[in-house]
Amino acid sequence: MAKKDFSKYFKKPNMKESKKRSYLEVEKVDGTIDNKFLNLGKFKTYYLRTYGCQMNEHDTEIIAGILEQMKFKRTDKPEEADILLFNTCAIRANSENKVIGEIGRLSYLKKFNPDIIFGLCGCMSQESEIVDKILKTYTFIDLIFGTHNIHRLPILLSEAMFNKVRVIEVWSQEGEIVENLPKSRSSQKSAWVNIIYGCDKFCTYCIVPYTRGKERSRSKDDILFEIKKLKEDGFMEVTLLGQNVNAYGKDLNNNYTMANLLEDAAKIGIDRVRFTTSHPWDFDDEMVEIIGKYDNIMPHIHLPVQSGNNEILKIMGRSYTREMYIELFKKLKKAKPNINITTDIIVGYPNETTKQFLDTISLYEECKFDGAFSFIYSPREGTPAAKMNDNIPLEVKKERLYELHEVINKYSKASYEKEKDKIVDVLVIGPSNKNKNILAGYTGKNQLVLLPGSYDLIDNIVQVKIDKPRNTALLGIYIENKIEE
Ligand code: 5AD
Ligand code: SF4
16 A cells, blocks of 8 residues: 555654743643553564664663564564664764664665654654655655654554555654653663753754754752662663753752752662763752762763853853863862863864864863773754854865874873773673673763673672773773772
């Protein structure tokens, strides 16, 4: 049967709408899945691929949870799947190109089996330009749903499956906070916990405030209940998640801040508490104090700086200066002397001069970061920076990125070398990707450790003596008996 073009669910995104911020209070709703959808996936399989950040990884756990409650079974082989879903990232053009390439490559599957459902969700689905392109060019895509529509998946999927129509539902603005959605977690020891959705910072280069909506904090009771439950279920690590976690609570107007939440989370007594990502602007002294006070708040902070030049920071709309960043950096090092600090940097911002770029290098030399993600600026349609003229050739940007990499590598190597001969706690997560005879895990500082050992060590925090620091990992030896200090 030929596919009807659109269903009653046809709502495309609109970037102008997604920029708007409503001051209405955000309601909380229950996301428990209606019984009528619970057998929809019987004898069917799904393939789900994730691109992008931790937020997306956790959304994938929720999407998988929903599908599994509907009795779909997961497969990692796209050619076996009845449903193929791509949870996408829009942060840079190359993130999008990867998705488009992969979907195009798998489109042949539809020729063999016209009944399979191809779906796209995540940040790319929130972009009007992308959705228009898909509607025109990628006609084999049956389902598009936005970051605010995940809880609607059972309805949308059943419509696409039974009515053989193209279903598009992307709300440009956020809806309610949906609690009680099922989750199929990828680890049974380390869990993501959403604390705040969206972002109101509107850095001039960034598409996230458009794709993820306004800042909405979950209630402290829901968050702390989730962490307590995770602890009871044997989880050893939680990572509090948000685009800008330090803004937690500001929208709730109840004087309960990120510092309060972090302290209450630490007090639950789970072995490891982490949080990501922090914006330096919202990072107050109470937060610094709490990080120093609790040993189970892990000694690693990801604190994106983006640039070391004040003019560029201003054009980026980052609201802090180089000096303010360095002051915060020093406070954190003082409060928790063993802390590792990593960062994000963008090079080649429109019209960035050599001098401005060298300020970033000098900031890096001053902070000696333990690691960094670095990117060439990528214009994002609809953001203010995309409208700026840019007189810096791509070749120059590539040279700058290369020069920055040299500095990043120098300090990250030094950071790994500092661990030599130390005995560190490692949460063993499984066999290493490259060598199944070696185990992989992470230290409190979030450094990758590779060690020989039996699979019984997986999902435990064990002591490891670091004997060979390498450039991107620490090689160590498992110590059988915990050494009492
Ligand atoms: N171009 C390049 N890098 C970007 N980032 C965000 N938006 C862009 C863009 N348009 C980087 C920032 C951010 C990280 C997640 O991605 O460094 O911290
Ligand atoms: Fe995550 Fe941002 Fe990429 Fe969306 S655009 S997946 S929020 S990094």
